[in-house]
Amino acid sequence: MTTTDTIAALALAVAIVAAVAAIGSWKAARNANGAAQTLSRIEQQRLHADLTPVFRCAIVANEARSTAMLRIHLEGPPGLLSHDAIEITVSVRNDNPHRGNVPQLAGTPTPxxxxxxxxxxxxxxxxxxxxxxxxxxPQQLAVGEWTRYGLTPTSPPTWSASSTQDWLRGYANEPVRLSITARSKDSAWTVPLEVPVTTEGTA
Structure with a gap:
């Protein structure tokens, strides 16, 4: 092997080593970037969880249980103070999340x-x-403030043979299942609640 061949071989070896080192550096940088993104995502999830709104709710019905009032108080957390008011949307959940999940039979209501x-x-x-x-x-609600909504008794479905009296008797001691969706800036939370019903004069 001539001197020229030796120099060329050494240059090739150096180039290969440099290429391997470059690939290693690229992989290390990619892994570091991926780890940083993962940590950032975990931190964002933690902050989002820490800011989950805390609601205190009460439902009071009149003695005849013909009307009731739902009161919702936004208690915190303190971190939401920097968000000013948040937007809340309140919904009633069914007593069973599996309602309508069974196959429809002939002559029965659709799911x-x-x-x-x-x-x-x-x-x-x-x-x-x-x-x-x-x-x-939806309406706006700030930490430390409250709002209220009027309620009225439900009725049995049109396909049910139950009377309204029997229907309501079956739910006499059941809580009202609520879902409160809260939105602020680019964040959103859904808070499920079960609120017992008290009667005026017995709360």
Missing amino acids: EQVRAHIWGPWKFSADGCDDTGRTVA
Whole structure:
């Protein structure tokens, strides 16, 4: 091997080593960037969880249980103070999340009809609620403040043989299952709640 060949071989070896080192550096940088993105995502998730709104709710019905009032108080957390007011949307959940999940039989209501009905003791009667009384219009609420909504008793579905009296008796001691969706800036939270119903004079 001539001197020229030796120099060429050494140059090739150096180039190979440099290429391997460059690939190693690129992989290390990519892994470091991936780790940084993962840590950033975990931190964002933690901050989002720490800012989950905390609600205190109470429902008081009149003695005849013909009307009731839902009061919602936004207690925190303190981190939400920097968000000013948040937007809340309150909905009534069914007593069973599996309502309407069974196959439809001939002559029975569709799964959509079953899910659309409010399976529970109370629905919204406040201005701005939807046609079914399940959901009320969004409104702004700041930490430390409260709002309230009127409620009215529900009725059995049209295909049920139960009377309204029997229907409501079956829910007499059941809580109202709520879902509060809160939005602020680019964040959103859904908070499920179960609120017991008390009667005026017994709370």
